[in-house]
Amino acid sequence: MIDSFQTFVEQNELIFYDYFKYISTQPKKMLVSGEIQKMFDEFIKTNNNYSSQDKLKSIIAKIEESVSLDHTMYLEVRQKIASSNFYRVNLEERIINNSEPSEFLEAKEFLVRPGSISDTITLNFKPFNDKTPAVRDIKSIGSGVEYLNRYLSSMMFNEVEKWQNILFDFIRVHKYENQQLILNDRIKNIQHLNEQINIAVQELSELKKETPFENVCHRLQELGFEKGLGKDVAEIIDKLKLLYQLLNSPDHESLRKFISSIPMIFKIAIISPHGFFAQQNVLGKPDTGGQVVYILDQVKALEKSLLESAKLSGLDSIQPKIVVLTRLIPNSEGTTCNKRIEKINGTKNSWILRVPFIDKNNKIVNDWISRFKVWPYLERFAEQAYIELMAEFNGRPDLIIGNYSDGNLVSFLLSKKFKVTQCCIAHALEKSKYLYSALYWFDLENQYNFSIQFTSDLITINSADFLITSSFQEIAGTENSIGQYESYKHFTMPGLYRVINGVNPFHTKFNIVSPGVNEKIFFSYKKKEKRLSKNSVLLRQLLFENIEAANVIGSLKEPDKTPLFSMARLDRIKNLTSLVKWFGESKELQELCNLIIVSGKIDQSLSNDDEEKEQITLMHNLINKYKLSDKIRWIGKLFNKDETGEIYRIIADKKGIFIQPALFEGFGLTVLEAMSSGLPVFATKYGGPLEIIQNKQNGFHIDPINQLETTNKILDFVREIKKDPSQWEFISKNAINRVNEKYNWKLYSQKLISLAKIYGFWKYATNIQRADMEAYLDLIYHTIFKPRAKKLES
Ligand code: UDP
Ligand code: LCN
Numbered sequence: 001m002i003d004s005f006q007t008f009v010e011q012n013e014l015i016f017y018d019y020f021k022y023i024s025t026q027p028k029k030m031l032v033s034g035e036i037q038k039m040f041d042e043f044i045k046t047n048n049n050y051s052s053q054d055k056l057k058s059i060i061a062k063i064e065e066s067v068s069l070d071h072t073m074y075l076e077v078r079q080k081i082a083s084s085n086f087y088r089v090n091l092e093e094r095i096i097n098n099s100e101p102s103e104f105l106e107a108k109e110f111l112v113r114p115g116s117i118s119d120t121i122t123l124n125f126k127p128f129n130d131k132t133p134a135v136r137d138i139k140s141i142g143s144g145v146e147y148l149n150r151y152l153s154s155m156m157f158n159e160v161e162k163w164q165n166i167l168f169d170f171i172r173v174h175k176y177e178n179q180q181l182i183l184n185d186r187i188k189n190i191q192h193l194n195e196q197i198n199i200a201v202q203e204l205s206e207l208k209k210e211t212p213f214e215n216v217c218h219r220l221q222e223l224g225f226e227k228g229l230g231k232d233v234a235e236i237i238d239k240l241k242l243l244y245q246l247l248n249s250p251d252h253e254s255l256r257k258f259i260s261s262i263p264m265i266f267k268i269a270i271i272s273p274h275g276f277f278a279q280q281n282v283l284g285k286p287d288t289g290g291q292v293v294y295i296l297d298q299v300k301a302l303e304k305s306l307l308e309s310a311k312l313s314g315l316d317s318i319q320p321k322i323v324v325l326t327r328l329i330p331n332s333e334g335t336t337c338n339k340r341i342e343k344i345n346g347t348k349n350s351w352i353l354r355v356p357f358i359d360k361n362n363k364i365v366n367d368w369i370s371r372f373k374v375w376p377y378l379e380r381f382a383e384q385a386y387i388e389l390m391a392e393f394n395g396r397p398d399l400i401i402g403n404y405s406d407g408n409l410v411s412f413l414l415s416k417k418f419k420v421t422q423c424c425i426a427h428a429l430e431k432s433k434y435l436y437s438a439l440y441w442f443d444l445e446n447q448y449n450f451s452i453q454f455t456s457d458l459i460t461i462n463s464a465d466f467l468i469t470s471s472f473q474e475i476a477g478t479e480n481s482i483g484q485y486e487s488y489k490h491f492t493m494p495g496l497y498r499v500i501n502g503v504n505p506f507h508t509k510f511n512i513v514s515p516g517v518n519e520k521i522f523f524s525y526k527k528k529e530k531r532l533s534k535n536s537v538l539l540r541q542l543l544f545e546n547i548e549a550a551n552v553i554g555s556l557k558e559p560d561k562t563p564l565f566s567m568a569r570l571d572r573i574k575n576l577t578s579l580v581k582w583f584g585e586s587k588e589l590q591e592l593c594n595l596i597i598v599s600g601k602i603d604q605s606l607s608n609d610d611e612e613k614e615q616i617t618l619m620h621n622l623i624n625k626y627k628l629s630d631k632i633r634w635i636g637k638l639f640n641k642d643e644t645g646e647i648y649r650i651i652a653d654k655k656g657i658f659i660q661p662a663l664f665e666g667f668g669l670t671v672l673e674a675m676s677s678g679l680p681v682f683a684t685k686y687g688g689p690l691e692i693i694q695n696k697q698n699g700f701h702i703d704p705i706n707q708l709e710t711t712n713k714i715l716d717f718v719r720e721i722k723k724d725p726s727q728w729e730f731i732s733k734n735a736i737n738r739v740n741e742k743y744n745w746k747l748y749s750q751k752l753i754s755l756a757k758i759y760g761f762w763k764y765a766t767n768i769q770r771a772d773m774e775a776y777l778d779l780i781y782h783t784i785f786k787p788r789a790k791k792l793e794s
Helices: 005-011 013-024 033-046 054-060 101-112 144-158 160-173 190-205 213-223 233-248 252-261 290-312 375-393 404-418 441-448 450-463 472-476 533-544 576-584 587-592 610-625 641-653 669-677 707-723 726-742 745-766 768-793
Strands: 030-032 063-069 072-080 083-090 095-099 121-124 267-271 321-328 341-343 350-356 399-403 421-425 466-469 491-493 497-500 510-512 562-567 593-598 632-635 657-660 681-684 700-702
Touching: 005 013, 005 083, 005 095, 013 033, 013 063, 013 072, 030 033, 030 101, 033 054, 033 063, 063 101, 072 101, 083 101, 101 491, 101 497, 144 160, 144 252, 144 510, 144 745, 160 190, 160 233, 160 745, 190 213, 190 233, 213 233, 233 252, 252 745, 267 290, 267 375, 267 404, 290 321, 290 350, 290 399, 290 669, 290 745, 321 375, 350 375, 375 404, 375 450, 375 768, 399 404, 404 421, 404 450, 404 768, 421 450, 421 745, 441 450, 450 491, 450 768, 466 472, 466 745, 472 510, 533 632, 533 641, 562 576, 562 641, 562 707, 576 587, 576 593, 576 610, 576 707, 587 593, 587 707, 593 641, 610 632, 641 657, 641 669, 657 669, 657 707, 669 681, 669 726, 681 707, 700 707, 707 726, 745 768
Parallel strands: 121 497, 267 321, 267 399, 321 350, 399 421, 421 466, 466 510, 562 593, 562 657, 593 632, 657 681, 681 700
Antiparallel strands: 030 063, 063 072, 072 083, 083 095, 341 350, 491 497
């Protein structure tokens, strides 16, 4: 935007102030972007003096929120992606002034809970955020490591001596258990290191390139070098030269290359406490979905990369180890979640380690608990896990990866205790899923405990050494919508605290590293030779042939109609009940299609999750209300992954469509799975799918709030493919290509390990500077998080 908002208002004062006045006289005193734009259209319609102009509309579309209090209006204007300005408009004097986020937040507090302002403390992260490097332009958001490398190498260049010493000390720290790596203490200082590099390079250059490390290890040790530089002479020379260059004329490329090649990650702890974490029979249970799938695939890919890089460094004898730490659930509902330890299939040395929750009376908690209620148990869980991880790893891990709010909190506690690098993965930040979830936290507290969860998120976002996200929008949204992390920048929970600069989306700690799909399980429906034929027949019968089964509702009268398919946990946000309603209210959809849903359970008495129970009842009511029983198959069964893969392909055999109607989706693995199977996908435009799918090229965006538009979009496509089946083929082929090109576990794991090393170096180099932020976070943990979590248990 060329003009600043304020200037633009002043230049067009007549229309703007009249429009602001119009908004302020509406009964709703607090509005969000969509409502503000809609009101502009209404204003123009009811006011003959003005006409709508595109420029004006585009400026109004930048207003993120408005609050009207008497004759004053407060505005948050998101001028650019991830950057907001605040304004105060005096409606009587027709003046607009710059304002502060705190004033805007206080206006909201006044509206929602008058009297709470003085009880609401201010948490301000600006002083800490200002001290850390940040990318400058929007395009670089989520590519933090590239900027950090440049920043670091320029510091090294400017303060050569200081940084040579930091690097020297850093390299010398590296050990695997008791085995020293890379440098030993024969090398005393930088000058000595430079000399020894020159001697080593000169002597090694006289040998054959393929001479293995073992043949030169004695001489290298005498010179001060240890294992870990490479498997043969060629690689050792390369590495030594790179180190020499980095010490004497650093640049970002040599820094990245050298640090990424140091063998420093062998043991990884991945933390994921909530839900049922197991390898079979769990997907689709409450709180148990994409995160489990993501982590199991991630572990396999990470282990492979760790093994490859150990081999390259000449450390074949080292066996990397990955432990997924989760909760042990004694009443495990037929799963393996009551077992302490379980090997992860297809890995050499990766494990699921389960530690139970202990209550305040020191008793083990026996049953599953909703992810919204786990907070009181996490500190005790972390303490016990610390002991068990120490034993499992025979020391400390080299990297801790937290998952979702609860896993990140445990990871914060453990990384502090182990003094290791902390990586944070959100998967889905609850804050963005519910409109005004922070502002109305008080009313939602009984069900969701957002005051605890958002405090936990604030702590972990700020404590993490680096964060990885699956998409750009997760960090900073789009031109028109705010990012999931960005939503933590300024917010208020009246009566508790208001947050200023809680997160900086431009921070270099943000990196986009998208997950992939397991290619052995999710592949094109056309690859007949890879498909399991026995499985396929049974599943086809279950989906289409109306075989009686205890966990199925509906039987298809005309099984050959185009199948509209959806699969998700039966959670309110997944919005499957709206899909049933859309189907129920469109006669034409019913004429052309059947609806196939795989989700949850069909018997609500078998569920112990309140939301799932509510959704089951609603599903039944809708099916009855719209008399859908001969046009729908609702299968309430948990499938294993290979079965799920085949289900998507069977739907694709029938030229079906996958629909993902969520009100909000953090990322959306089902979208990737369906696309890689060759299904045209219609998925929500709120969240990750907006970025996965390129509208009309390899799938379609839908607005789940707009029933008519969504139904018409699906209908248009169904009509079109009836006339011209090549349209289905076109989207199907593009969908497969999109996933193949963009979402890949191998790239993911290489990138993640490289990030862990670079941020590990950065942490090492800047440890002292972080003390003030750590103290601030500790204060928040002990004075806000902990008492609130404790209260949940009493
Ligand atoms: N899933 C499944 N059965 C179900 C529901 C879901 O196997 O009944 C799997 C699905 O294949 C996907 C994951 O669970 O791998 C859901 O991931 P997604 O990211 O779409 O959503 P989440 O559940 O994590 O919010
Ligand atoms: C959790 C979610 O809700 C999904 O949107 C993600 O795809 C999944 O985790 C994996 O990150």
